[in-house]
Amino acid sequence: MKIKTACPVCGNISFDFVSELFFKPDIPEEFGFYKDRFFVQCIRCGTVMQMPLIVEQDDFMKYGKAYYNQMAKSTQEGEDAINNHITFGQIPMYETCENFLKSSVDPTEHHKWLDVGSAGVPTTFKDFDFTTIEPDERTVMIGRKRFATEKINCATLETYDPKEQYDGVLFHNSFYCLPDPEKSLQKASQLLKRGGVVAIAICSYFMETSTTSPDTRYLRIEEVYRGDVLWAYYNRFSLKYLMERCGFVYVQDKVLQYSDCNRKPWFSARYFLFNKAGDTTQANPQDLQESNLLNKQLLKKLEYDFSQSIRNTLSAINNKNYFLIGNRDILFDLQRFGPMDSIGGVVDYENSAIFGISQNGLNFVDVNAILDNPQANLIVASFKSREAIAAALRKKFSFAKIFVANRSSGIERLIHERFGLCKGFEIVPYNG
């Protein structure tokens, strides 16, 4: 195993510590933090990344496995996860990608393409001749069968050694999976013919696009940082700088909405096109400043959005018929965003013996007090076990309206010791 500890964008080696790296951001019961891997932010260009960057694995296929395993609770579920990812993630998005390519390059001139990291959807494009490489063996097998082609190979860009050259290299939501982009771009450059192009699509908070949720909003830190399978979070300035430093000239970038795709119309991604240059390209240091500034603004906005969503929810439920039910830590986190002075009461779910007291402005009541209020609305203030708590409440208070947080999360608190405020709080009716 080989590691690197310099910023892949600007080469700087000074960082601000963000937090320990986490894994399985979308499966709260398996979510956890590493002790020896971290999220850091480059103090020069503001890029957030994993550290250390593991640039060479003993077995490159491990990485591909990890990418798809993060979507599944067990290995058995792994294949279903891959198939779902192809059906709902890759197929609709590659449609937008195909349109982008057709509108950006001449398919007769840039006909032969290498797609880095997918199940092989672009091998079905009519106007282009695509070959795909993908490090996960299972995905390669599934892709070959599904798209009836042999042009899906199990490899990374570094381990792939074709006899031919290409007119274009495509990274469709895969560029952030490269731990050593400089090295990967050198390889891409070798594989490209003279006049070749690189197309990159990235969907992320820092690219100012909307991602995981139909409400198009970022309401958890895990929607911004995606755990151990993404290495660096580029924005439009840092990616441009990196590409120019590695011998590619910026042509264009634009945000495209997947509005035509009925499965995930809320998704959008930023699409870039770069030309392979001669030997000399000049990266503009101004882009590093712009990148740093943009990330500062985006992180500030994130915190603002989190706190506004909590404030709005609390204002809406500040009424004697509403009861907040959760553990004490979350209740106290919420209380910092008040008002909760007119609420019916709060219930410490883990320690229901605590009631009849008022602490830091929170009025703890006995959960049975709710029985006396036929108009009670119960708000489950929990992220890891919202469903379980809601189900238990439903049994006991069949008459009550029950609401749960509209996001689940492996981080039970709203205020995390490293991230600070790490989520918002919005509620939806529980229909279980």
Ligand SMILES: [Zn+2]
């Ligand atoms: Zn940097």
